Amino acid sequence: MFISNLRRRLNDISISKKLFFAIGFTALLVTIEICVLWSPALTELMLELVLAASLAIGLSIILIAISINKNLRKGLDAIAAGAERIKRGELRSRVEVYSKDEIGILATAFNDMADTLYKNIKDLKLTEKHLIREKERAEQSEKAKQHFLINMSHEIRTPMNAILGFARHLEESLNDKDQQESIKMIIKSGDHLLMTFNDILDFSRIGTGEINFMILPFNLNETIQSIFMLTEPNARFKKVGLTYSIDEDIPKILYGDSVRLTQILLNLTSNAIKFTERGGIVISAAKLKEDLNHVLVEFRIKDTGIGIPSEKIEKIFDVFEQGTNSMSRKFGGTGVGLSIVKQLVTLQGGKISVDSILGKGSEFYFSMPFSKQNLSENEKGIEENSRQNEDNRKDGKGIKVLIVEDNAINQLLVLKLLHKHGYDTTVAENGKIALHKYNRADFDIILMDLQMPEMDGYEATIQIRKIDSYKRFVPIVAMTAHTIKGEYEKCMSIGMNDYISKPFRAAELYEKIQFLVRTEQQI
Known part of the structure; x- marks a missing residue:
């Protein structure tokens, strides 16, 4: 009973105190032994008392040592x-606390x-589950946005194709000057609407990083001349x-992306x-630096x-920002054009700035x-040959074309354009009808x-490429209002040619x- 109580009491004492007591008892025991050795006059009773005290002190030292050893071993093992259990992933595992000493405190x-x-x-x-849900929501939202853009692109571009196509076709046949001016205004308005729509699509693509730049040869003089030709009628109309x-x-x-450069210059010039x-307005291009490979x-x-x-200059390139609040009411516009211009310039390694004085004018300038x-001899030959054959490109005599289009207005437009130059045409309203007609005749x-009912253009192309005969090699051109990134690659991957x-x-x-x-005929 005494020993048991002593052990319990020892468990509640810190190891440092136990060591202090053990050292003290040991010193006391040594002192008693020295005194016994140096005091020969001790009586038998005193000797028995000293012996009993020595035994008690020695036993206490042993019990303290056993307690320290047991608590250390048991506690550290636990x-x-x-x-080890925590390491294995048993996160709810806990250590049993055996004492209130340092080991017990460590266990606690x-x-x-x-x-x-x-x-x-x-x-x-x-948090991870929440982030996964948010990610799934964002992906669903992005898919919905892409689906919306694809549908919007198709629904807007399809009628715009007919409007601008018929307007340009009509322009060529009109002789009356007033009628020509009217049709030109229709075309310009259509082009402006299309440019606004393209700005919206580009804004979405840039925001998701889905925009690529082409590195192709182009003539800078021709590019700037085309900007002048596109915008000069509007300037003349305003008498500036x-x-x-x-x-x-x-x-x-x-070598660069002339299409994006045209977009930048056209946006700034139109603005x-x-x-x-x-x-008036002046467009200029000047060389800043030139080395062996770059300019x-x-x-x-x-x-x-x-x-x-x-106060607006620093924010003029921000999204939906215009010079003053009244500008959007007076002059129109989406407010994203300059933001797109800045990002297109920056993404191509350039920098754009503006200087302006209220009431006197502005100057936008950017370097790129x-x-x-130098054109190789082969490229020069191709360029020269291209110029020589310019007049022959429209001659469609003897060429049989299968037009697969579900929109009646666009059918009529393509038919008019092709008939004008002697092409032999056949129309199919969807992919299923196209396969039937293609199996019965050569084109x-x-x-x-x-995008068509019954069978779309993707599936029809796949079915044609599976035909086990020469007919599977027919050139196929995707004619689509879809302009979302990846559409071209998707068309090429299923076997379309352009x-x-x-x-x-x-x-x-x-x-x-x-x-x-001609390429197919040469093969």
């Missing part, structure tokens, strides 16, 4: 075992740490001047004309328009690097819409047909 701290770890991991798992100048030191042929009521070109668009308030290479090329987006220009259509038919 903590080690608990740590281990359990507290395990509780905290379990709670943190539980919270992390809940429009001129351009190009540094003669800039190489004739540059300058929009906000200029008197005076840095600076473009400037200067106007004498209404200008931008100083281009690669420069030199197929113009394939993608891609033309609506609204298209007649010259582009003729050129693709002639190139693919």
Whole structure:
């Protein structure tokens, strides 16, 4: 009973105190023994008392040593075992606390740490589940947005193809000057609407990083001249001047994305004309730097328009930002054009800035690097041959075309464009009818819409490419209002030969047909 109580009491004492008592008892025992040895006059009774005291002290020392050893071994083994269980993933495992000494305190701290770890991991798992749900929601939202953009692209571009196509077709046949001016205004309005729509699509693509740039040879003079030709009628209509100048030191042929450069310059020039009521606009291009492989070109668009308030200049390239609140009411626009321009310039390694004085005008300027290479002899030959064959591209005599299109208006447009130059045409309202007609007759090329009832253009193309005969090799051109990233790659992956987006220009259509038919005939 005494021993049991002593052990319990010892468990409640810290190891440091136990060691202090053990050292004290040992010193006391040694002192008693020294006294016995140096005191020969001790009586027998005193000797017995000293012996009893020595035994008690020695027993206490032994009990303290056993307690320290047991608590250390048992406590550390328990903590080690608990740590091993935690390591195996048994996060709810806890260590039994055997004493209130340092080992007990350590075991209690281990359990507290395990509780905290379990709670943190539980919270992390809940957070992870929440993040997964949010990610799934974001992905669903992105898919819904992409689906919406695809449908919007199709629903807007399909009628726009017919509107602009018929307007351009009608323009060629009109002789009356007033009627020609009216049809030109219809075309310009359609082009402006299409540019606004393209801005919205580009804004979405840039926001998701889904925009690529092409590195192809182009003539800078021709690019700027095309900007002038597109915008000059509007400037003339507003009775403001429009001129351009190009540094003669800039190489004739540059390598870069001429389509994106055109988009940037067209946006800035159109803006300058929009906000200029008197005076004029000047477009200029000058060489800043040049080395063996690259040339840095600076473009400037200067106007004498209404200008931008100083407090708005830093924000003018922000999304949905315009010079003043009244601008959107007076001049229109989505407010995303300049934001897209800045991002297109920046993504191509350039930098854009603006200087402006309210009431006197603005000057937007940006620099952009281009690669420069000399045309090889082969490229020169191709270029020369292309010029010589320009007049022959529209000649469709003897070429049989299968037009797969469900929209009646677009059917009529393509038929008119092709009949005008002697193409032999057949129409199919969907992919299923197209397969039936193609199996019964030979065609030199197929113009394939993608979104159709019964069977779409993708499935029809796949079925044609599976035909076990020469007929599977017919050139197929996707004619689609879809312009979302990846659409071209998807068309190419299922076996289509080319891609033309609506609204298209007649010259582009003729050129693709002639190139693919002639290539197939040479094979």
